[in-house]
Amino acid sequence: MQRSPVRDLVVGIFVLIGLGAIAYLSISVGGVTYNGPRGFHVRAGFDEIGGLKARAPVVISGVKVGQVASIGLDDRYRARVDLDLDPSVKIPTDTTASIVTAGLLGDRYISLQLGGDDQFLKPGEEISFTESAVILERMIGKLVHNADLPKEEQRKPE
Amino acid sequence: MRRTIQDLGYLAVRFVADLGRLGVFTLGVLRALFTPPVRFRLFVDELFKLGVLSLIIIGVSGLAVGMVLSLQGYNTLVRFGAEQSLGAVVGLALIRELGPVLTALLATGRAGSATAAEIGTMVATEQLDGLRMMSVDPMDLVVTPKAVAMVAVMPLLAAIFIVSGLFGGYLVGVKLMGVDPGAYMSSLESAVDFHDDVLVSLLKAVVFGVLVGLIATYRGFSSAPTSAGVSSATTSTVVVASVSILIVDYFITALWGV
Numbered sequence: 549m550q551r552s553p554v555r556d557l558v559v560g561i562f563v564l565i566g567l568g569a570i571a572y573l574s575i576s577v578g579g580v581t582y583n584g585p586r587g588f589h590v591r592a593g594f595d596e597i598g599g600l601k602a603r604a605p606v607v608i609s610g611v612k613v614g615q616v617a618s619i620g621l622d623d624r625y626r627a628r629v630d631l632d633l634d635p636s637v638k639i640p641t642d643t644t645a646s647i648v649t650a651g652l653l654g655d656r657y658i659s660l661q662l663g664g665d666d667q668f669l670k671p672g673e674e675i676s677f678t679e680s681a682v683i684l685e686r687m688i689g690k691l692v693h694n695a696d697l698p699k700e701e702q703r704k705p706e
Numbered sequence: 707m708r709r710t711i712q713d714l715g716y717l718a719v720r721f722v723a724d725l726g727r728l729g730v731f732t733l734g735v736l737r738a739l740f741t742p743p744v745r746f747r748l749f750v751d752e753l754f755k756l757g758v759l760s761l762i763i764i765g766v767s768g769l770a771v772g773m774v775l776s777l778q779g780y781n782t783l784v785r786f787g788a789e790q791s792l793g794a795v796v797g798l799a800l801i802r803e804l805g806p807v808l809t810a811l812l813a814t815g816r817a818g819s820a821t822a823a824e825i826g827t828m829v830a831t832e833q834l835d836g837l838r839m840m841s842v843d844p845m846d847l848v849v850t851p852k853a854v855a856m857v858a859v860m861p862l863l864a865a866i867f868i869v870s871g872l873f874g875g876y877l878v879g880v881k882l883m884g885v886d887p888g889a890y891m892s893s894l895e896s897a898v899d900f901h902d903d904v905l906v907s908l909l910k911a912v913v914f915g916v917l918v919g920l921i922a923t924y925r926g927f928s929s930a931p932t933s934a935g936v937s938s939a940t941t942s943t944v945v946v947a948s949v950s951i952l953i954v955d956y957f958i959t960a961l962w963g964v
Contacts, residue, residue, distance in 0.1 A: 555754050562758045566862025569869040570908065577797065577872070578900030603896055612892070650790065655896065
């Protein structure tokens with residue numbers, strides 16, 4: 549079998565395209581990140597995270613500035629969420645982190661409402677003001693429960 | 707009655723014997739792969755035939771599948787006001803299932819059948835016997851490069867299929883249906899996980915490559931040395947490989963996925 553430069557070139561291009569597609573799927577779509585020094589990690593504790601998942605976006609005023617790196621329990625059995633933020637964003641110490649839902653049934657993500665403090669959070673520190681996820685079913689349950697009460701009270705006097 | 711049971715027994719014995727021969731054949735391929743004369747040039751040749759020549763069918767099919775997925779997904783999601791998650795629907799469907807499975811089925815039809823026919827014709831025209839006469843092992847020279855190239859090519863083709871599908875889905879969803887491009891990409895990127903989705907997808911593609919490569923070369927190698935033998939080897943390659951791809955896909959998904 550002789551070398552045929554043109555065919556070899558075409559095969560090489562094919563392999564590069566294929567590897568490029570795999571790399572795109574892994575890095576851009578799949579979200580493989582090198583845990584380099586650029587990520588700026590802060591923690592936040594929540595009583596209830598609802599359906600928040602790792603890699604959920606973290607936004608400020610709707611603009612994505614990072615993502616949820618990991619979720620675990622702390623020693624008091626509260627949810628401990630590790631946020632991986634863009635290091636160019638400075639977070640004041642009195643910032644509030646809240647878990648919100650995109651649309652009525654959409655995915656959960658974290659929204660940061662920046663405070664006005666002069667002090668900024670350092671990597672590894674904790675955001676102390678948090679707002680837990682609202683569980684729709686519980687809200688509906690409470691609503692139904694409350695709506696039922698007056699009727700029963702109305703019936704009693706009769 | 708007795709005759710029917712005998713027929714059944716014969717079928718079972720033939721099936722098991724066929725599986726055993728395929729196992730021995732697989733060992734032969736592995737031995738040829740790991741013993742010295744490394745046929746790198748032949749391997750590149752097969753990469754060209756199996757991979758590069760399948761590029762157009764894979765790219766066009768991927769684009770069409772992505773476009774129709776996006777269209778169907780949009781029409782269903784918009785009823786629930788959830789068209790923001792169109793990217794996740796298209797991406798997960800393509801990466802987890804449709805990408806590897808459809809690529810493997812297309813490659814079976816395009817490259818597997820051609821491989822079986824090529825080797826079958828070599829058997830029918832006694833070229834393999836000619837090689838043996840010259841004490842060249844046909845497993846080494848003919849079979850192994852084709853089987854290994856199929857394994858190497860499948861994940862590359864699957865990835866190209868998926869990326870062109872994502873592009874097709876983006877075209878229809880964003881340009882035609884008016885989904886916000888940022889919402890499409892961010893729902894795609896936050897729904898797809900490297901370990902659970904992309905890695906399983908590539909694993910599936912490799913396993914399907916092994917299946918198609920072995921079945922196509924085995925069917926061609928063991929075909930009857932007649933023109934009818936070549937045609938039945940081609941047919942059974944497509945049938946057996948397609949069915950085993952779909953069955954194995956279920957088991958990989960059940961063991962790894964979800």
